[in-house]
Amino acid sequence: EVQLVESGGGLVKPGGSLKLSCAASGFTFSDYYMYWVRQTPEKRLEWVATISDGGSYTYYPDSVKGRFTISRDNAKNNLYLQMSSLKSEDTAMYYCARGRGVYYAMDYWGQGTSVTVSS
């Protein structure tokens, strides 16, 4: 059974940093691209980051480029999102998801970890 379990969320002050993790199981992690997608309190979904199966390629929207870094450890089946210079608009539920490639739909999502940026 495919499982994606996020952790690391919490309350952080504006300008602060946080690192999210996603533990994957039930599939060959190194065969898949991985993604972070967030859902705002208004329930809007926003793509946050993509990393290739081997970890060599990463992609970000302009809204987080330079502030967020996606990485992975294929030996440990873990995905990460390092977030810095956090803003109130980064407040959201953060999901990790998997997909076959840059131009494929995300087929499994985790249950999410909540991030609140507030003073």
Add this chain to the structure above:
Amino acid sequence: NIMMTQSPSSLAVSAGEKVTMSCKSSQSVLYSSNQKNYLAWYQQKPGQSPKLLIYWASTRESGVPDRFTGSGSGTDFTLTISSVQAEDLAVYYCHQYLSSRTFGGGTKLEIK
């Protein structure tokens, strides 16, 4: 960025009725080289994460009931539920993955 617009924002139907919901993209998500539409539909039930229903605009994900059908091409897409069941209570999102990745605002389906 390609903007995705869904309508209606919400609808309420009785069990057994047919439902259609719309998704329009600001630019075509049809890739001419392979004639594939880079459009997916997700279902998000209350308290759960999104679940993939449809990809390539009309390909049903494994295990998805055949009452769910995706159609359309280019910039206009439709998700149809042929006979709504109580368990279909959810928000449905469309998502394009051709150019960057963007999502529609969702259609909330309520059961009368």
